[in-house]
Amino acid sequence: MTAETLYGADDLTHLEGLEAVRKRPGMYIGSTDSRGINHLFSEVVDNSTDEGVAGHATKIVVTLHADGSVQVDDDGRGIPTGTHAKSGLSGVELVLTRLHAGGKFGGSGYKTSGGLHGVGASAVNALSHRFDVTVKQSGKVHQMSFAHGVPGVFDGPGPKAKFTRKSGLNVTGKMKRGERSGTSIRYWYDSRYFESGAALDVEGVRAKMRNTAFLVPGVTYVLRTAVDDSISEETFHFPNGLADMVDFLAPDSEKPVCGTLIINGEGTYKENAADASGVMQSNVVRHAEIEVALRWGTGYERTVECFTNTIRNVHGGTHRRGFDRAVLKALQDAISKTRGLLKPKEDMPTVEDVLEGMTAVVHVRLPEPQFTSQTKDELSTAGITRVIQGVVDKHIRSWTEERKTKSEAKIVLQKVVDAARVRLTQKQQKDAARRKTALEGAAMPPKLVDCRTTGVSRSELFLVEGDSALGSARMARVSEYQALLPLRGKILNVQKASLGDTLKNAEIASIVQVLGAGSGRTFDLSTMRYGRVILMADADVDGSHIRTLLITLFAKYMRPVIEDGRLYAAMPPLHKLVTKGRNPETHFTFTQKEMETKFAELERAGKQIVTPVPRFKGLGEMDADELWDTTMNPATRSVRRITLDDVEAAENALELLMGEKVEPRRNWLVESSDRVDREAIDA
Structure with a gap:
């Protein structure tokens, strides 16, 4: 029997409808522990919140029943009850039994919303023993039930009642006079889809409702919890919005050194997006609204919470990056303009110094945001970075310059400068205490610009060519997971050098120290401090040579990094093409041929290009x-x-190109001269 007969079309599996959610729940709710159970609640309450944001709901009530079920009631418009023309299903059944169905894909139902992937409520339905929905709309009360996403009827209360499959939305009565429309959902999640011991975290539910009440000051949230035979009730309503949230988040032990800054603004950005017919369009203009509240306190802890369309982004994202850059740049400029703050030759404060003692909330509203996952922990919409950067930068600069707030701002600037001095002093003390071996000691090189997270697959170490590139890279990086180590000049060619000379080389010593996994026979990949290493050198001959020297170092003394696929070479562009006109476009190309092709393409499109086309020298x-x-x-x-697919061939190539013997290398260069593109030589 051949291999082909062992694997055929009958071995393929096609999961339809909500079956995929039940098969791989972690893909849709993030995890199958207690966090996943709380995410079910978030998906349901976020739909009600979207009604409040749109101005249609004023009150959202969450009830945690004694039988373990969760109920969410709102006084919004209610899920559409009419029949969907294409599917033939009611709107209620459609959104609760079909993935990627809903009113948040660019239609007129919502301007902005937290539910963008269209799998939220349907995923909750799929993972529940029982899921009941009641919709009050147009004077009627509509009701429908589901068991693991299948529509039907239960003959009694609770999930253990007998269930009969039946499609269709039932009208069970009339709305009372003066009663508001709305949606009520109650579900009993199935613990079999979750890890043993996983349960709903009531404190997490409380925190979610409190945070959302801060972000949507026009909506009142009520949490009702069954305790013994009674119901306890908590109400969350904060008319001052983010200002109230900053007061809540700020540590009780610290005093504010300035008033709470409230920043509101808006802006536009462009991105590629599909239109109503599903056709991808380029340069679609998006409108974003920015809302930020922040203040500094006398303490040292920092708290920066980020939200997109009321959804908390635990890992921040592009809006957090724009916020950090704006505050850093505005305060750095203000410090440089204020006489007497910085002493001669003192380093300018970093973002860590600026954030010390800060309590801030960053909230952006935008249509169809992009997230790194269904759990929406990190915003990835690229265009929002510059929008929030512009809004926050303008407000902070005004705050530091206006006569009414200038004295208050100066107190903050002094605090930031003091934080930088303390940080540098502590760093010098630590460096002085860490004097171990040249290669594998614990001391980190002072030139290392470390990230806040190390030892995880997400972290990255960039080996950067030169101090000049370090400046731009330092401003550009995401300090959460991107570290930088600048290299001066070209490192030693370890293929030709002895082990003793290699150990003495300062740049190689820095690389080994920073990686923290040893070298040669003692190299231990499991202790490496970064998930990947990226060689970032100029896109020229010298840059190629530096990359080759670094690859040789890793191949000889830290080979497991290559074998595990954790060594990369960055590809910086060579050219920058900018079109003329009211809406200039910018295009980056990586080779001469690509630049010429793109240039011709733009000219054929009737666009004028700024000439001469600049070429990045570094x-x-x-x-x-x-x-x-x-x-x-x-x-x-x-x-x-x-x-390192072919070890023997790789070693032979390294010895040929980087080894001590000159004659074989000269012969290879002569024989391979016809492969050189002479027009590409920058002479």
Whole structure:
């Protein structure tokens, strides 16, 4: 029997409808522990919140019943009860039994919303023993039930009642005089889809409702919890919105050093998006609303909470990056303009210094935001970075310059400068205490710009060519998971050097120290401090040589990094094409041929290009935004993974190109000269 007969079409599985959710629940709710159970609640209450944001709901009541069920009631418009023309189903059955169905895909139902993937309520339905929905609309009361996403009828209360499959929405009565429309959902989640011991975290429910009440001051949230035979009730309503939230989040032990800054603004950005017919359109203009509240306190802890359309983004994202850049740049400029704050030759404060003692809430509203996952923990919409950066930068600069607030701002500037001095002093003390071996000691090189997270697959270490590129990279990076180590000049060619000379080389010593996994026979991949290493050198001959020297170092002394696929080479652009006109376009190209092709394409489209086309001589010539968009942003960059598929061939190539023997290398260069593109030589 051949291999082909062992695997055929009958071995393929096609999961239809909600079956995929039940088969792989973690894909749709993030995890199958207690966090996943709480995410079910978030999906349901977020739909009601969207009604409040749209101005149709004023009160949302959550009831945690004694039998373990969760009920969410709102006084919004109610899920549409009419018949959907294409599917033949009622609107209620459609949105609760079909993935990617709802009113949040660019229609007129919602301007902005938290539910964008269309799997929320239907995923909850799929993972529940019983799911009841009641809709009050147009004078009638409509009701429908489901068992694990299948529509039907229960002959009694609770999930253990007998269930009969039956499709269709039932009218069970009339609305009372003066009664508001709305939706009520009650579900009993099935614990079999979750880990043993997983349960709904009531404190997490309370925190979710409190946070949302801060973000939607026009809606009152009520939490009712069954305790013994009684019901306890808590109400969350905060008419001052984010200002109230900052007061709540700020540590009780610290005093504010300034008043709470309220920043409101809006802006536009462009992105590729599908129209109503599903056809992808380029440069679609999006409108975003920005709302920020922040203040500094006398303490040292920092709290920055980020939200998109009322959804908390635990890991921040593009809006957090824009906020950090704006506050840092505005305060750095204000410090440089204020006489007497910085002493001569003192370093400018970093973002860590600026955020010390800060309590802030960043909330953005935008249509069809993009997230890194269904749990929406991190916003990835690229265009929002510059929008929030512009709004926050303008307000902070005004605050530091206006006569009424200038004295208050100066107190904050002094606090930031003091934080920088303390940080540098502590760093010097730690460096002085860490004097171990040249390669594998615990001390980190002072030039390392570390990230806040290490030792996880998400973290990245960029080995950057030169100090000039470090400046742009430092502004561009995401300090949460991107670290930088600048290298001065070209490191030693370890293929030709002895082990003793290798150990003495300062740049190699820095690389080994920062990675923290040893070298040679003692190298332990499991202790490496970063998930991946990216070689970031200029896109020229010298940059290629530096990359080759670094690859040789890893191949000889840290080979497991390559074998595990964790060594990459960045691909910075060579050219920048900018079109003329009211709406200029910017295009980056990576080779001469690509630039010429793109140039011709733009000319054929009737667009004028700024000439001569600038060519980047080095990474340091790019500003922070350009370097981020082209070389460092995981969503838009191109990187080449360094592989070692054929060990023997790789070793032979390294010995030929980098080894001590000159004669074989000279012969290879002569024989391979015809492969050189002479027109591409920059002479």
